[in-house]
Amino acid sequence: MIRVLLVDDHPVVRSGVRGMLDGEPDIAVVGEAGSAAEALAAVLAAGPDVVLMDLRMPGGDGADATARVLAEAPGTRVLVLTTYDTDTDILRAVEAGAIGYLLKDASRADLLGAIRSASRGETVLAPAVATRLLHQVRQPAPTPLSARELDVLRLVARGQSNVDIARSLFISEATVKTHLLRTFAKLGVSDRTAAVTTAIAAGLLESPRRGPD
Template structure:
């Protein structure tokens, strides 16, 4: 029996996932979490074989929760299950130690197969995600910028304020400013507008 923890802030999504997974004779959902911190606590208490982790949740995102869970020595396999598939989201999840990255439009059969594969220690990636990750490895889209810095810069380009960016990424405004200062240094610019212009000129956005 493969035990599973569901981490998603939407009760309807958790209920749907539970119904799909528990229709399989070898899969059992042993717990649910509605936020990153709840996922960390539940993972330590329940020791599930596989954790299905959403990326965008209140109180700390899925990538941060994944990193905390695995840094604590957990043997659980974390599979990101999300609607987001930007390059930055994928890289953050992989860097955090996730064993897989699936999209919420996966079929019940594909989802069950992915859970079994993760439990066996295999890496599971949605086809579109695998393609993006391969392109990132072959031709890094943000040379010199970390995945989080690139994500912050994309939000700057959309016109978001530091406060907006902080709320979007579940980080403090001070952390946003720190990322921006590092971006300015790496791009050798002095302000947000120049950072976006330079990044676009270099093909980073």
């Protein structure tokens, strides 16, 4: 018997999901929680095999609740069931340890199959979610910048103009522009702000410290 806990802040949603699961010979709903704050206590009290976890709830979100649940009950499988499919939501849930990610427009057959797969430790992803994750994985890494291109970008990050950068590095303003154009091409961006942001996100550049040099 697969023991399932429902975590969602909408009672009508919990009731609807319970109705979908009732009658299945191998699945039993053993408890419910109406918020992220209640989720951990409910898991410890009910000892479910699978938790159906909503993401957006009062008192904390489902990703944080997932991490707390798995820290206290590592054998539990958390299956996210939500209406949200943004890259940020998906990645946070996966990084928190969720074994699967389903959208609330899933069919009854898909939901039942996902619960059974999750209980066996198998990853379950809605097709749209799987596509987004693959897109993230396949994003090409930025081409490494040369030492001089990084020098220029660091000064851009500090708010210096092309003229100021040329003076600081003892090069011409035209050379600064050339370095910036090459940097834009390597990072796949079209302006100075995006170049700095992308380089920081890729770990090529540290966040600038404001204040005197």
